[in-house]
Amino acid sequence: MAAMIEVRELTKVYGRQGSLCRALYEVNFAIEAGAFVAVMGPSGSGKTTLLNIISTIDQPTKGRVIIDGREIDRLKEKELALFRRDMIGFVFQEFNLLDNMTIRDNIALPLTLNNRKPEEILRKVRELTALFGIDDQLDKYPYQLSGGQKQRAAVCRALVNDPKILFADEPTGALDSRAASELLACFQNVRNKYGTTVVMVTHDATAASYCDRVLF
Ligand code: ADP
Numbered sequence: 001m002a003a004m005i006e007v008r009e010l011t012k013v014y015g016r017q018g019s020l021c022r023a024l025y026e027v028n029f030a031i032e033a034g035a036f037v038a039v040m041g042p043s044g045s046g047k048t049t050l051l052n053i054i055s056t057i058d059q060p061t062k063g064r065v066i067i068d069g070r071e072i073d074r075l076k077e078k079e080l081a082l083f084r085r086d087m088i089g090f091v092f093q094e095f096n097l098l099d100n101m102t103i104r105d106n107i108a109l110p111l112t113l114n115n116r117k118p119e120e121i122l123r124k125v126r127e128l129t130a131l132f133g134i135d136d137q138l139d140k141y142p143y144q145l146s147g148g149q150k151q152r153a154a155v156c157r158a159l160v161n162d163p164k165i166l167f168a169d170e171p172t173g174a175l176d177s178r179a180a181s182e183l184l185a186c187f188q189n190v191r192n193k194y195g196t197t198v199v200m201v202t203h204d205a206t207a208a209s210y211c212d213r214v215l216f
């Protein structure tokens, strides 16, 4: 199967001489298209660093990242912006929804910014929120939702552009176990329905058990 993400000899060093921190050292792996993969390791082991680099938020000190056959560090600034917009969705531990917008407007925001047609936006928002079981919450504001519902809304927003890859950094970290298992089931549904490659950082073995594969 073709690799969606390929990482070669990836090294990341933070800081300057005298206070260097080696967060990643010569990391190699490949993730096949359509896989649901967990990245596990203790706190401080470089999980967030790794995710930020393979999602193009940060740059490696050394090594290569190849996504969907394209070498990321060869892309120019403009190409990278388009690449990010079309290829990548990102979910954080904190939900990062905008407080003064309804759930509908929060989820639609990436499409609104892309000047897509209103009826197309609505159709996509309905489809995703139905899959995530929050289609009856669209008129509400974030403070009116539970943590689990807010996180599912944040994932809908990350998916509204139909990205090929969804990155999630400890997405269940702030959720109770029931909300966490609902979210993880949603990730599985997304992968099954859209073929999205899902890469999730977690330090929770139960969360990782929902995945096809675990990278330590
Ligand atoms: P994890 O997500 O697994 O907890 P991180 O990737 O956040 O780990 O951090 C890995 C190591 O890199 C840690 O030792 C952390 O202190 C260090 N680190 C992370 N970000 C920075 C930074 N911006 N500057 C300096 N050191 C950093």
Ligand code: MG
Binding pocket: 047, 048, 049
């Ligand atoms: Mg982290």
